[in-house]
Amino acid sequence: MRIALLYPPPWKVAGPDEARHTKDGPPEGYREGDLDADFYQTPYGLFALGAQAIRAGHQVKVLNLSSYPWSKVEEIVQKLDADVWGMSCWTANRRGVRLVSECIKRHHPNAHVVVGGPHATPLGPELLGHYPHVDTVCLGESDITFLELVSRLSKGLDTKAIAGTVYRDDGRVVTAPERKNVSDLDALASPQEYFxxxxxxxxxxxxxxxxxxxxxxxxxxxxxxxxxxxxxxxxxxxxxxxxxxxxxxxxxxxxxxxxxxxxxxxxxxxxxxxxxxxxxxxxxxxxxxxxxxxxxxxxxxxxxxxxxxxxxxxxxxxxxxxxxxxxxxxxxxxxxxxxxxxxxxxxxxxxxxxxxxxxxxxxxxxxxxxxxxxxxxxxxxxxxxxxxxxxxxxxxxxxxxxxxxxxxxxxxxxxxxxxxxxxxxxxxxxxQIGYRDTTADYECIAERLGDYHAAHMDLGAAYYHEGKLDLAERHVRKALELGYPCPGLALNHLACIAKARGDIEAMMDLFMKAAKTDPQHWVLIQNVNAARAWFKKNGPAQHLPLELVVRHDFQLLERTMQPTLPGPLPEDYAEWRPALAPAPLEAAEEFVKTPDLEGSKKGLDERKRLPVV
CATH class of the missing domain: 3.20.20.70 (Aldolase class I)
Structure with a gap:
């Protein structure tokens, strides 16, 4: 079976040059940032279902459309011809689930649309009652339920009464018997095998x-x-x-x-x-x-x-x-x-x-x-x-x-x-930033942990910010010797130490070494780009300032790449091929950093704005 697993947008998103959708668009008063940055991450459950289906021999595509303009969503759904369409439904994207299900049925009336997730599970019967273009709701843990549904569809069998689902029977919404949770999680396919x-x-x-x-x-x-x-x-x-x-x-x-x-x-x-x-x-x-x-x-x-x-x-x-x-x-x-x-x-x-x-x-x-x-x-x-x-x-x-x-x-x-x-x-x-460890804190931590690379890295960074460059270099190099997992960040520190000493040639050598060995950290990319622009303006001769970022904290640099984030789709996204394990990642031009400003900006609303029972 050809299976498309979608993470839909929250509503009809307008493109850069498009007017806001007055119907089915964002809620009144919506401001940029009301949706938490985590909203745009593909839910782990889609990867889990995708891994199960791939291992079972089905063709699977996982598409993150969470920030896509509605015109592009329509185009993708029209071009992609799948037998089964699955969507992950959360409270924040529940309206998008309805809109995409309508779009799927408009272009692929014979396809089967199935929805699951933390919003659909407690409201399964209500969701089918309000979303007529959804065929089945999978409740709770859906690994086995989804496979059974796909298996029946592939054999042309009836999909009613599958344990763990809500379905329609002659116009009535029916909840099937409960399905027991998987007792042996190791029996399930690992998402990391394929995604x-x-x-x-x-x-x-x-x-x-x-x-x-x-x-x-x-x-x-x-x-x-x-x-x-x-x-x-x-x-x-x-x-x-x-x-x-x-x-x-x-x-x-x-x-x-x-x-x-x-x-x-x-x-x-x-x-x-x-x-x-x-x-x-x-x-x-x-x-x-x-x-x-x-x-x-x-x-x-x-x-x-x-x-x-x-x-x-x-x-x-x-x-x-x-x-x-x-x-x-x-x-x-x-x-x-x-x-x-x-x-x-x-x-x-x-x-x-x-x-x-x-x-x-x-x-x-x-x-x-x-x-x-x-x-x-x-x-x-x-x-x-x-x-x-x-x-x-x-x-x-x-x-x-x-x-x-x-x-x-x-x-x-x-x-x-x-x-x-x-x-x-x-x-x-x-x-919000609260406590900041001191150099004395890091010295005590390093003493407790002994020759642990990250403790040396922390201490070296602390010495750098105190201007103790020799001590900083010694501990950062020790971190590298001990196998620091992110050498690009350590080399970035060494480059900044060289710059602080006025050794611009050593700084660029270290930046280039970092870019060759471990290039995809947002701090390193920012600094290399800043240094290139500085040289282009003849910064050394003009005595222009060069501001560099010196950080190594736990910050993920994610490429705006499918299927984990709503990046661009390849030109052949609508073509179907046998499922294969993912190829090693290649360099990408577009990046998105996990933001420092995390969490939603949306405050509390008064209850009286909603209907009271």
Whole structure:
């Protein structure tokens, strides 16, 4: 079967020279930046389904159309003749799913349109009721469900009553029996076998049940994980092809099984895989031993779901952590040089001006390296969603009848509290910098970790910023000798050290060496381009300033390349060929850096703007 897996745009996006679509366009008041930068990443589930289908012998294309102008979307759908069209449906792109399904049926009336994802799962019957051009909804974990659906279609069999689906039967919307989740995740095809994505999942599910989170609806209750050998094999395969040796592990709670992660980290070191990574987890699932092993295995950043600094709010959202636990885990991670990022929230149940002020005071005490706030969004399938329905102020029909991006609203805050929250948020949205490690901190970290390349790199960078160039060079070169996974960034530092000494020839030699050995880091590209422009203007003779960026933090440089991001499609995108493993990546002219300003700019809306039940 020919299968097209699409990540659609959120609505009808206007092209550069096109007028805004008055119908089916962005919601009223939409501003650039209201959609989080992460929105444009292809959901991991599409890669998982694509890998399963390729292994089963089907022809598969994964297309990210998340920022494409609607005219281009229409053109692509018309030209691409697929038997099965699958889409990942999130709250933010639910309208795009409807529009694309209509477009598919207009051009390919006999094709089968199937939708899944975290928005479709809790609203499966409603979605089929409102989206007449969608044939099937796959609920929850869809690896096996989707394969069974495709298998039946390939044999010309009826697709009704497949476990784990919602379908139509003589005009009626019917929910089939539930399908059990996959018990052995190693039995599934690895997305890293076929797709070059820096995002990776090593487990599914979370044993906790925070009120704002829909993980249980998507994955079921509990926690399941791939074996360590399965994970390491996938890491090895994909890092050999990625332009930058960095991976984001996006498990809901990576360190749920601390013993598993400890063993995984030790085996990563034994295999000398040589890449940097980040992960997300909870503060109560960390220990001194675990964090040390994570750091030595390449962990550069730890993102923690903190949400609030008020114990009262933490209790109301069923977080089951304390502010003191957050501080203790933060200090442990800092001890080994892991950068700590907090995910914070505004508008959770019980939020008041006083609880928010308490949160801000807490951040001053906890001193994370970074923190980013998001406004509460009521996602279908969460406890917030069901409790709001019971309380009578939310009707699920609004997700189909209204054009808002996401339903961002305080759960029960007063208008006065919401005004204070929004005023603060509009001035402080995006990634905020908190604690900055000192040279003394890095000296202690290097002493604790011994001859670990990244500790030497951190220390060398600290000495550079203090103007201690000889010490800086010594530690950066030591990092390279020890096998620093991103030599381009280390060579960039050495080039900047040479420039600070006035040795322009050595600077350019080091830039050129970096560009040949490890070229695709955004810092390096920016500096090389700046130096070239400087020379073109005869900068040395004219005594013109040359500003260089000196950074090596965990920043991913992703090429604007399909299918991970909505880059340009090849000219032959509509042609079908047998599925093959991906070829090694080649140089690309277009790049997009993971932005420093992360998170949505969209604030909280008043509930009264939406219909009250």
């Amino acid at each position: 070059d994505t820096h995002i990776m999942m090593t487990s599914r599910g979370c044993p906790w049940a925070c009120t704002f989170c829909g993980a249980e609806t998507s994955w079921g209750r509990g926690f399941r994980a791939n074996s360590i050998d399965y994970v390491l094999s996938a890491m090895e395969k994909v890092t050999s092809r990625l332009p930058v040796r960095m991976i984001q592990i996006k498990d809901d709670t990576f360190t749920t099984n601390k013993k598993r992660v400890l063993e995984m980290c030790r085996k990563m070191r034994e295999r000398n895989l040589g890449f940097f990574w980040s992960c997300d987890t909870r503060v109560d699932l960390l220990s001194d031993e675990l964090l040390r092993e994570m750091r030595l295995a390449g962990c550069q950043r730890l993102s923690l779901g903190v949400e609030s600094g008020s114990q009262e709010i933490l209790d109301k959202i069923d977080k089951k952590i304390t502010p003191q636990e957050i501080i203790e885990s933060t200090e442990l991670a800092k001890k080994y040089g892991i950068k700590v990022r907090y995910y914070m929230m505004l508008g959770n149940r019980g939020e008041t001006k006083e609880s928010f002020a308490e949160t801000l005071r807490f951040l001053e005490r906890a001193k994370p390296h970074e923190y980013v706030f998001s406004c509460l969004s009521i996602y279908p399938g969460t406890r917030d969603f069901y409790d709001a329905e019971k309380a009578g102020w939310l009707n699920r029909s609004i997700y189909f009848e209204r054009d808002f991006q996401e339903y961002k609203t305080p759960f029960d805050a007063s208008e006065d509290t919401m005004r204070v929250l929004n005023e603060w948020f509009f001035s402080n949205h995006g990634l």
